[in-house]
Amino acid sequence: MNHQENGFIKGRIKSLKFAIKGVWFLISTEHSIMVQLAIAVMVTFLGWWFDISTIEWIFQVFAIGLILVAESLNTCIEKLCDFIHIDYNKKIGFIKDIAAGAVTFAAITAIIIGLIIYLPKIL
Numbered sequence: 547m548n549h550q551e552n553g554f555i556k557g558r559i560k561s562l563k564f565a566i567k568g569v570w571f572l573i574s575t576e577h578s579i580m581v582q583l584a585i586a587v588m589v590t591f592l593g594w595w596f597d598i599s600t601i602e603w604i605f606q607v608f609a610i611g612l613i614l615v616a617e618s619l620n621t622c623i624e625k626l627c628d629f630i631h632i633d634y635n636k637k638i639g640f641i642k643d644i645a646a647g648a649v650t651f652a653a654i655t656a657i658i659i660g661l662i663i664y665l666p667k668i669l
């Protein structure tokens with residue numbers, strides 16, 4: 547392995563460590579992420595209980611991932627807004643509302659997926 551390749555791998559490992567630090571920060575301090583993770587555990591239990599198919603598992607895992615990604619990015623935007631402008635500001639409020647709107651889109655998608663999977667099994 548040459549010097550350049552060695553530097554590339556070290557750089558990737560360092561980035562991965564920062565990313566894991568970010569995940570730990572989110573799950574240990576952010577209540578919205580904790581709630582979403584608790585819901586993820588519950589629907590995973592539901593999936594096992596109702597013995598859902600492989601394709602249903604794929605959609606369920608995708609929906610959980612979508613929510614967690616949207617919620618994490620929303621948190622990131624909120625932190626950035628608070629860092630830039632902690633006092634009340636109409637534009638900051640608007641930016642935060644849009645970020646929350648993105649989470650709502652993800653949540654609606656996840657709810658529809660959940661209804662498609664579980665409604666026929668319950669009714």
Ligand SMILES: Nc1ncnc2c1ncn2[C@@H]1O[C@H](COP(=O)(O)OP(=O)(O)OP(=O)(O)O)[C@@H](O)[C@H]1O
Nearest residue numbers: 578624631632633634635636638639640642643646
């Ligand atoms: N600096 C601000 N200026 C104007 N409006 C704000 C400001 N901060 C928050 N808001 C308004 O309050 C809403 C909630 O913002 P906040 O940052 O408290 O998010 P949150 O969803 O309650 O976050 P969390 O519960 O994850 O801490 C925003 O969507 C926005 O409408």
